[in-house]
Amino acid sequence: PNAELRPQVLQIVEALSQHAPEMLGQVDAVLAHLLPTLASLLTVSVSGDCRFLCLKLLCDILLLMLGEPGIYQPRGEDAAQPGSTTARLNTLVQEQLLPVCPSLLDDEDPIPLYTLKLVVALLEANPQLIASAARLGLAPRFFAFLSLEHTNNNVHNVRLCRMVVGAEGMVPDEVLAQHGVAEKVAAVLAYAFDNSVEPFMEPVLDICRALLERTVEAMR
Known part of the structure; x- marks a missing residue:
């Protein structure tokens, strides 16, 4: 979003994230647009407050999705199906989230805390991601x-x-x-x-x- 509108847009997203049924009911839109946009804002020149809010929203939304067997099944056949929610989530994590974690761990508080919270949730949900985390140092x-x-x-x-x-x-x-x-x-x-x-x-x-x-x- 436009830099001037970004804080207001993020506040709207934060309000929406509190409504789990509505969020889970729009999982395709969340995966295609919302999560990639939030992830992209972690790497651009935005304020620490903005990075923290984006990270917190990512953490809250992903924790919600990881806990839904109908959405995320890393050990099932769904994980190998291109275009499945599991495959799309794994791609997002490996291509956009895990690679920025080293820099987030050096960021201002409480960004490192939420980074650790997010990473542990991801790796516990899908232990195969441990290898990706190890490769990133x-x-x-x-x-x-x-x-x-x-x-x-x-x-x-x-x-x-x-x-x-x-x-x-x-x-x-x-x-x-x-x-x-x-x-x-x-x-x-x-x-x-x-x-x-x-x-x-x-x-x-x-x-x-x-x-x-x-x-x-x-x-x-």
């Missing part, structure tokens, strides 16, 4: 955030680290050692236990298990 970024001192050390990032560490063949053991993942996980686990941070406990313990499984496999 996102795994080391997640490991860098896995620190008690880092502002992006949140439950979304911990869940991302769990998926990356547990994904077979995606990240070599040498990369995990280079980023001190084992030591960071131990520190985060101790903090979560001492402070009763329940949302951290399960994903951090899963990372510990994945690291142990890697160690056992390497010793065979």
